Amino acid sequence: MSGATEDIQITTASGDTMGAYLATPEGDGPFPAVIVWMEIFGVNDHIRDVTRRVAAEGYVAVAPDFFHRTGPGLNLGYDEAGFEEGFKHLGSLQADQMIEDARAALSYVRSRPDVLSDKVGTMGFCIGGHMTYLTACETDVAAAASYYGGGIAAAQGPGGAPGTLTRSAGISGRVHCYFGGEDSMIPEDQVAAVRAALAEVDGRNEVHVYAGADHGFHCDQRGTYHEASAKDAWEKTKALFAATLR
Secondary structure, eight states: OEEEEEEEEEEOTTSOEEEEEEEEESSSOOEEEEEEEOBTTBSOHHHHHHHHHHHHTTOEEEEEOTTTTTSTTOBOOSSHHHHHHHHHHHTTOOHHHHHHHHHHHHHHHHHSTTEEEEEEEEEEETHHHHHHHHHHHHSOOSEEEEESOTTTTSSBOGGGOBOGGGGGGGOOSEEEEEEETTOTTSOHHHHHHHHHHHHHHOTTOEEEEETTOOTTTTOTTSTTOOHHHHHHHHHHHHHHHHHHHO
């Protein structure tokens, strides 16, 4: 079961303040840690719920706000206004700043006395799924679970940086990627490119495509929620973390 929750502040290498939501398990630990990366809707109610669910599995879980430079504290709903506002901040992301934020989050969890510092995983959804893959490429996280990460195989990364898939050789942990078979935002050729890149890095990496599932299939607050796919991906994520972080 999960223990305490709180809103915290993480300082990046540039001295910026990045808000985050923290959930801890019951007990004294030390525990493995998981970084949960948000969608374009901020560290909203759904991401907070996921973070608590991760903590309930026995991990110190933290969900950082990587929109802290342009829209700190966003908590958007899954309506037209939420999409419009979220996309404004999505367009301002820069890969170098995202990497800085990922390293800051990793440093934060490793500084905690209740965390097993060498046992850190990450997971995320939509742009957070992209951030998850980028984190796996640019840090030494032991495991990464990317849910419908858009643009991973695009020619350019966030802010015009080199494509994120070109960074795949930097992956040292195990990676799972989950995509919806009906997701028009992530074309089949991009999914195939991700699959090929991960296979080249490590044969234990996995890419799962769920027939009938669309973008956002894991979020039970969205119209595209696909219960069977969400449950299967969650069980696979739990198994990945148990195998690599325990």
